[in-house]
Amino acid sequence: MSVTREEVAKIASLARIRMGEEELERMVPELNGILAWVEQLGEVDCSGVEPMTAVIPNTLRLRDDVVDADPKTGGGRRDDVLANAPAAEHGFFGVPKVIE
Amino acid sequence: MTELTNLGVKAIRDGVADGTFTAREVAEAFNAAVAAASELNAFIVATPDHALAAADAVDAKRAKGEDLGKMGGVPIGMKDLFATKGVQTTAASHILEGFTPEYESTVSQNLWDAGAGMLGKLNLDQFAMGSSNETSYFGNVASPWKKDGTNAAMSPGGSSGGSSSAVAARIAPAATGTDTGGSIRQPAAFTGICGIKPTYGRCSRWGVVAFASSLDQAGPMARSVEDCAIMLEAMAGFDPKDATSLQMDVPAWEAGLDADLKGKKIGIPKEYRMDGTDEEILKSWEQGKEWLHDAGAEIVDVSLPHTKYALPAYYIVAPAEASSNLARYDGVRYGLRDLPDGAGLQDMYAATRAAGFGDEVKRRILIGTYVLSAGFYDAYYTQAQKIRTLVAKDFAQAFGQCDAILAPTTPTASFPLGSLNEDPLTMYLNDVFAVPASLAGLPAMSVPATLNADGLPLGLQIVGKPFDEQGVLDTGLAIQQRAGFDAKPDKWW
Amino acid sequence: MSSYRIQGATGEWEVVIGLEVHAQVTSNAKLFSGAATAFGAEPNTQVSLVDAAMPGMLPVPNRECIRQAVRTGMAIEAEINTYSRFDRKNYFYADLPQGYQISQLYHPIVGEGQLLIEADEKAGIAEDKVIGIERIHVEQDAGKLMHDQHPTMSYVDLNRSGVALMEIVSKPDMRSPAEAGAYVRKLRAILRYVGSCDGNMEEGSMRADVNVSVRKPGEEFGTRTETKNVNSVRFVMQVIEYEANRQVDVIENGGKVDQETRLFDPGTGTTRTMRSKEDAHDYRYFPDPDLLPLELEEDFLAECRASLPELPDAKRRRYENDLGLTPYNARELTAEVETFARFETLLAAAAAKIGKGEAQVATQVANWALSVAPGVMKSLGDEANMANATAEAQAGILAMQDKGEISGGQAKxxxxIVLRDGGEPEKIADEKGLKQVSDTGAIEEAIDAIIAANGDKVEEYRSGKDKLFGFFVGQTMKAMQGKANPAVVNQILKDKLS
Incomplete structure (x- = not known):
């Protein structure tokens, strides 16, 4: 499979990366080179093979339902959460106005 | 006291402990070396105060007769993929420039708890995507090594190129690295140092900027196998904050080191004899076999039939995960925000991410977005994850016949910066030998073997069974003892 | 069969409705972090580094959220998937810090189940109907955007970000607003019985995405629209009403219904296209590589099963069959958790006080609980102090009534008095003289006087004018100032007049 300039533009938009014409033009052959190369995976007969889910045998551990047991994963640290925000006001993050 | 910078982890730790020198003297020596090595561009930020404070704490403990910790008095470099509280953490990207976490990654915290200090945040390929350290927003990292008779700046490998360069140049005794598809082993091989990626889940991923979650593993990079063992012990451990963390005790790898391989079988995978592999690399592989045989191991041929598909599978799985992992860099909560006049929210995202991500990152996000998109998911992503199952099965079968696998780390030695830039694929091929172990989550290590005819280091790779870091380290030690690799790059920086 | 139809210019149209109900799982902490879930906190105070999607943060699932989803699945008789996975749903929005929502697409934790909605003539549901449930999956809630706080900015509050939701997806089995309303009410009741969601729609603990399409009866399903985040039963019904009519208009005017996401405006009762989500989405779902597959063990499932309470349908059947309640009373009493809880407490207290079995007093207690007591409360209005409405006090009244010590009117x-001023009913009855006389002597005395004074009427009665019995009862009660026990009065009158 290969991608056209329009498809790359669509993917870039889906990924929310603005791209100018020149950059799009440049990306098309690069992406097609990579896609053509990964195409070889199609050669492998994978019937009956399960896609990998856990690389090392391990089961999903669950957490106890306790609030703020560990400050690293608990709340109540608004200043820390907002510390790096490009726009924070009145305890909120600010973003350009959204019309729903 | 300049020779302090020639010391490794073990020598520093033991020297501080027995009072041969103080931790502060060590920190000062390395701080000075870091400051004098700006031409390598190995560090994005130097943190001499952090190193000194940690050293003083260790010296104070020693004065009180307290335990100094596994890494007591050892200053290290921290790959700038680990969140460090109060110290800028960028993943070498513009999008995170100035980002100062209010938290410390588990691995870095473990190291500080073990008595280590931080010399600074090490440069890397942007978001750990790259094999030559040419994708950093903060400039290329130069290897301290030069090709004999040339003056071109050489690649330190990637993505942990700041780490490899700093350790090889002796401006840090050791450094953290992360390995997603070879990012510890390949730069270690390029710069003549050791680096081990442990079993997936040994080191917590909490607080490490994610590239590809199912592959990312942290590990140490240092100049000897012993140093790697010590540092890995300090870094590893169960972390309840990481759902994929292994709930297992950390073995005493340093104490368990044993280079006697009697009764061990070392597998040689025939599929690693690939076209394009450097003759000298193949020669060093042969040499490696002899060394391990000499150490008492039996050398056996094994087969890893899906090896050739590992790299393309990796270049679907890793970008797919990355495309999602990097969605959080959107200019809302931290990092860069590019808000063109009159821009709405979605325009802000697109502008911010366009300005904040480098080309290679964008390329991988696009590939990842594409392979996950409607209609392509099964053909690409599901197929790649099936291949991954097959690659892991290959290893499981091979480990029915051997205890560890020996292979080259890379198909070539280091190359001049800028020489492989015309085609992303050429660069990707650098990791052809490293990626299979990553896909299977196995512990794997690179150990320096020799210099090639150009005077550049070559590494050998050992891949072990799940959880058998000890076996990997032991095999590495056997090579180290026989290779006697003590070459040092001439100081030009 | 439902006969709800939209009358269009080209004939009758049938409405096809499916609901995706998002129910906030009752838990202390969020689905993947330790931050609190309580409603109404200051902005961004219940946000962990994980919820804010700081670099390097990782999710670890909350056992309680998983447990509640499983228990809910069991309550709708669904298949519980012992193997499930979390997937990422990727899209960009300011309320979604990670740039993806952790959800379950490919392997949800709960598979197919069902829910019974009962016939309700008044609501226009002719007969009981089983609505299929496709699945329940667990996922993260998003944060909240506020648009009216700043002239050029929207504000983002991540307190809700990462709170656990169950998405309960119905099959497109509903055919009228009434059925959809009944479905939501019943689902809410089940969730509250189970305790897996508080069902508080005003606070957003439960909200529905309403999928509506129209078709000519018997034809294929039409194109559906999805109206997001509808947060009351009434609004759900309004959305369906509005959307169905709108779609019929569109089609009959030669247009095509767009498959789109819409927003409901409660002010006007209309829906409109959601501009922010108008681009067709490609969510690029894939298994979350930060999480391993979720495998449920038998012990865990057994505990979930054992901890399930008696559910609405079973309770209703028991009320009818074992307690002998009318279907109406049984349905009313089991509709809400509070109602049945109060009833069962009162029933136990009354049975104990009266000294009879629960089944023997159930009808009396049910009538009290459903009509007498609410009537008294209503008449008192603000004067009623509900703290006085204890089961003990009400049981005391019911016991006196059962023994014939007080009349129905006296009970009220x-x-x-109990509601207004408090106090023990038995004491109040004594002190205020609110007791009926069962003393046969006094009653006989009064009856004798009445018989003596009304000789003509006694004759007429004895000669077959049975209707006059009521006259004698009335006279006796009057003489006794209304305090005579009617049963005793009847008995003595019968004896004396025969």
């Missing part, structure tokens, strides 16, 4: 009077 006593309860009024």
């Amino acid at each position: 009077e006593i309860y009024e």
Whole structure:
């Protein structure tokens, strides 16, 4: 499979990366080179093979339902959460106005 | 006291402990070396105060007769993929420039708890995507090594190129690295140092900027196998904050080191004899076999039939995960925000991410977005994850016949910066030998073997069974003892 | 069969409705972090580094959220998937810090189940109907955007970000607003019985995405629209009403219904296209590589099963079959958790006080609980102090009534005093003289006087004018100032007049 300039533009938009014409033009052959190369995976007969889910045998551990047991994963640290925000006001993050 | 910078982890730790020198003297020596090595561009930020404070704490403990910790008095470099509280953490990207976490990654915290200090945040390929350290927003990292008779700046490998360069140049005794598809082993091989990626889940991923979650593993990079063992012990451990963390005790790898391989079988995978592999690399592989045989191991041929598909599978799985992992860099909560006049929210995202991500990152996000998109998911992503199952099965079968696998780390030695830039694929091929172990989550290590005819280091790779870091380290030690690799790059920086 | 139809210019149209109900799982902490879930906190105070999607943060699932989803699945008789996975749903929005929502697409934790909605003539549901449930999956809630706080900015509050939701997806089995309303009410009741969601729609603990399409009866499903985040039963019904009519208009005017996401405006009762989500989405779902597959063990499932309470349908059947309640009373009493809880407490207290089995007093207690007591409360209005409405006090009144010590009217009077001023009903009855006389001597005395004074009427009665019996009862009660026990009065009158 290969991608056209329009498809790359669509993917870039889906990924929310603005791209100018020149950059799009440049990306098309690069992406097609990579896609053509990964195409070889199609050669492998994978019937009956399960896609990998856990690389090392391990089961999903669950957490106890306790609030703020560990400050690293608990709340109540608004200043820390907002510390790096490009726009924070009145305890909120600010973003350009959204019309729903 | 300049020779302090020639010391490794073990020598520093033991020297501080027995009072041969103080931790502060060590920190000062390395701080000075870091400051004098700006031409390598190995560090994005130097943190001499952090190193000194940690050293003083260790010296104070020693004065009180307290335990100094596994890494007591050892200053290290921290790959700038680990969140460090109060110290800028960028993943070498513009999008995170100035980002100062209010938290410390588990691995870095473990190291500080073990008595280590931080010399600074090490440069890397942007978001750990790259094999030559040419994708950093903060400039290329130069290897301290030069090709004999040339003056071109050489690649330190990637993505942990700041780490490899700093350790090889002796401006840090050791450094953290992360390995997603070879990012510890390949730069270690390029710069003549050791680096081990442990079993997936040994080191917590909490607080490490994610590239590809199912592959990312942290590990140490240092100049000897012993140093790697010590540092890995300090870094590893169960972390309840990481759902994929292994709930297992950390073995005493340093104490368990044993280079006697009697009764061990070392597998040689025939599929690693690939076209394009450097003759000298193949020669060093042969040499490696002899060394391990000499150490008492039996050398056996094994087969890893899906090896050739590992790299393309990796270049679907890793970008797919990355495309999602990097969605959080959107200019809302931290990092860069590019808000063109009159821009709405979605325009802000697109502008911010366009300005904040480098080309290679964008390329991988696009590939990842594409392979996950409607209609392509099964053909690409599901197929790649099936291949991954097959690659892991290959290893499981091979480990029915051997205890560890020996292979080259890379198909070539280091190359001049800028020489492989015309085609992303050429660069990707650098990791052809490293990626299979990553896909299977196995512990794997690179150990320096020799210099090639150009005077550049070559590494050998050992891949072990799940959880058998000890076996990997032991095999590495056997090579180290026989290779006697003590070459040092001439100081030009 | 439902006969709800939209009358269009080209004939009758049938409405096809499916609901995706998002129910906030009752838990202390969020689905993947330790931050609190309580409603109404200051902005961004219940946000962990994980919820804010700081670099390097990782999710670890909350056992309680998983447990509640499983228990809910069991309550709708669904298949519980012992193997499930979390997937990432990727899209960009300011309320979604990670740039993806952790959800379950490919392997949800709960598979197919069902829910019974009962016939309700008044609501226009002719007969009981089983609505299929496709699945329940667990996922993260998003944060909240506020648009009216700043002239050029929207504000983002991540307190809700990462709170656990169950998405309960129905099959497109509903055919009228009434059925959809009944479905939501019943689902809410089940969730509250189970305790997996508080069902508080005003606070957003439960909200529905309403999928509506129209078709000519018997034809294929039409194109559906999805109206997001509808947060009351009434609004759900309004959305369906509005959307169905709108779609019929569109089609009959030669247009095509767009498959789109819409927003409901409660002010006007209309829906409109959601501009922010108008681009067709490609969510690029894939298994979350930060999480391993979720495998449920038998012990865990057994505990979930054992901890399930008696559910609405079973309880209703028991009320009818074992307690002998009318279907209406049984349905009313089991509709809400609070109602049945109060009823069962009162029933136990009354049975104990009266000294009879629960089944023997159930009808009396049910009538009290459903009509007498609410009537008294209503008449008192603000004067009623509900703290006085204890089961003990009400049981006391019911016991006196059962023994014939007080009449129905006196029961109400006593309860009024209890509600207003407190106090023991038995004491109140004594002190206020609110007791009926069962003393046969006094009653006989009164009856004798009445018989003596009304000789003509006694004759007429004895000669077959049975209707006059009521006259004698009335006269006796009057003489006794209404305090005579009617049963005793009847008995003595019968004896004396025969």
